[in-house]
Each structure stands twice: as structure tokens, then as C-alpha cells.
Amino acid sequence: MRLTAPALALAWEIWRKNRAGNFALLAGIPACLLLALPFALWMPSWRDDTGYDEGLWTALLFPLVASLIWVFGIFAHTEGDAKRGFSGIPGRLFSLPVRTSFLVGCLMLYGVACVIAVYLAWVGVVFWPLGISMPVRWPLLVLATGMVCFQAVVWVLASFPWIRMVTIAAGAFGLIAAFAVPYADHPPVWASERAFTVVLLAALPLAYLGAVCGVNAERRGGWQAWAWLRPVLRKIADALPRWRGPFASLRVHTAHRAEI
Numbered sequence: 001m002r003l004t005a006p007a008l009a010l011a012w013e014i015w016r017k018n019r020a021g022n023f024a025l026l027a028g029i030p031a032c033l034l035l036a037l038p039f040a041l042w043m044p045s046w047r048d049d050t051g052y053d054e055g056l057w058t059a060l061l062f063p064l065v066a067s068l069i070w071v072f073g074i075f076a077h078t079e080g081d082a083k084r085g086f087s088g089i090p091g092r093l094f095s096l097p098v099r100t101s102f103l104v105g106c107l108m109l110y111g112v113a114c115v116i117a118v119y120l121a122w123v124g125v126v127f128w129p130l131g132i133s134m135p136v137r138w139p140l141l142v143l144a145t146g147m148v149c150f151q152a153v154v155w156v157l158a159s160f161p162w163i164r165m166v167t168i169a170a171g172a173f174g175l176i177a178a179f180a181v182p183y184a185d186h187p188p189v190w191a192s193e194r195a196f197t198v199v200l201l202a203a204l205p206l207a208y209l210g211a212v213c214g215v216n217a218e219r220r221g222g223w224q225a226w227a228w229l230r231p232v233l234r235k236i237a238d239a240l241p242r243w244r245g246p247f248a249s250l251r252v253h254t255a256h257r258a259e260i
Contacts, residue, residue: 006096007106014110018074025067025118032063033126057132064122071118072147075111076154088158094219104155104211111147116140138193139179145200145207146175152207156214 015022036056079090093103119139127134149171157164181196 004098006098006102009096010093010103010106011110014074014077021070021074025070028063028067029118029121029125032060033129036060036126036130056130057127060122060126060132064119067118067122068115068143071111071115072150075107075114075147076151077107078154078158088155088218089215100216100219101212104151104208104215108148108151108208108211111151112144115143115147119143138181141197141200142175142178145203146171146178148204148207148211152211152214155211155218158214158218 036059077089079087089103089107096103098106120136123134123136150168153164153167153171157167178196178200181193
């Protein structure tokens with residue numbers, strides 16, 4: 001995607017809006033190395049990475065996850081809303097002279113690039129100097145797919161906050177489960193890393209297309225819930241049997257009662 005003035009303006013807006021947290025993130029990664037290095041030198045047992053549930057790896061896991069959550073949050077690029085808690089893409093961005101596909105693609109590209117850069121920074125700046133081997137290929141694929149799907153859910157379901165909340169929670173558990181796929185012992189074929197790779201790669205374009213459709217709907221005033229069902233119900237109602245004869249007038253009804 002070629003960088004244009006709207007794309008650069010969007011990147012600057014995201015940076016400016018979250019610059020305090022971004023500076024903290026940039027400073028926090030090398031700071032974690034400086035804090036952990038004495039423990040790695042004085043306590044060699046902490047460098048034992050044979051188990052992922054103890055030692056130095058566990059101590060560094062929390063800031064790593066916190067930094068990734070921060071990146072997910074800023075590239076959802078939402079704003080507060082009194083009725084819906086937090087909205088989708090801010091409405092002012094719809095005034096930019098760009099198509100919805102460009103706007104969505106630009107935000108997704110920025111999000112994927114930054115979440116990959118943050119993970120690689122943790123691996124290269126913190127874990128490898130401490131002698132802790134970290135996987136790269138699989139986490140990057142999971143994080144990239146997770147970012148795109150998260151952005152799509154946030155933007156598409158902006159008019160349905162409760163559904164969005166449940167979907168995000170389910171997606172978080174799915175993301176954690178996806179990270180554990182390579183470490184499963186003798187998984188079935190459908191749960192193997194190769195099968196999940198195909199699923200994740202297929203989810204990328206689907207999430208992008210879904211986000212474009214959803215943001216297009218929000219750009220036109222929001223989803224009209226069940227609007228597609230109204231003409232169907234109208235046709236069903238017209239097909240049902242009903243009384244089609246004319247009703248008797250009041251004069252005829254009064255005369256009939258007089259005869260009785």
C-alpha cells in the first residue's frame with residue numbers, strides 16, 4: 001500500500017493519541033533487559049528455559065503480554081461512546097478522501113506491522129541476550145491474524161456492544177489456545193500446526209472483507225438490525241389467509257337488529 005497523505009495523517013494521529021504509552025513501551029523493553037540481566041548473571045538457574053512455567057521466562061512473560069495488549073488496543077483505534085462504551089472507527093475519519101477499503105487496510109497494515117515489531121523487539125532485545133530461546137514464526141502468524149480479526153470484530157460489531165464483548169472474550173481464549181498448538185503432544189491431523197496455519201491464513205482475507213463491509217455500514221449510519229428480515233415477513237404476512245370481503249355498514253347492521 002503506497003503511503004499517501006491520508007495514510008501518513010492516520011499514522012500520526014495514532015502515534016500522537018497514544019504517545020505517552022508508546023514512549024513507555026519503547027523505554028520499557030530495554031529496561032526489562034537491564035533489570036533481568038543481573039538475575040541472569042547471579043542466578044544461572046533462572047536462565048534455564050527447559051520449562052516455560054518457571055524461571056526468568058515467566059518473570060518476563062507479564063510485561064511482554066502487557067505490551068502486546070497495548071498494541072492491540074491502540075490499533076483498534078476506537079473512541080468512547082456514551083451509549084456503546086467504545087465505538088468503532090471514529091466517525092471523523094469517514095470524512096477523509098479515501099475509500100473504506102483503504103482506511104481499513106491501512107489500519108490493519110499498521111497494526112500487523114507494529115505487533116510483529118514489538119514481539120521481535122522483545123525476542124531480539126530481551127530474550128536472546130538473556131539466553132532464552134523464543135519461537136518466532138508461529139507467534140508472528142498468530143499475532144498478525146489475531147490483530148486483523150480483533151480489529152474486524154471491534155469495527156464490525158460497533159452497533160452490537162454485548163455481542164462484541166462476548167466475541168472478543170472468546171477470541172482471546174482462542175488466541176491463547178493457538179499459541180499452544182506447536183507444543184501439543186501428538187495432536188490429531190485437524191489440530192496440527194499445518195492445519196492451523198491454513199486456517200489462520202484463510203482468516204486474514206475473510207476478516208479484511210468483513211471489516212470493509214462492516215465499516216461501510218457504519219459509514220452509512222450504522223447497521224439496520226434485522227432490516228433484511230422485514231420484506232420477508234411482509235411477504236409471509238401477505239400470503240396468509242385473511243378476511244377479504246367488505247364489512248357491513250352501520251345502517252345494514254341496525255336494520256338487521258330491528259327485524260329481530
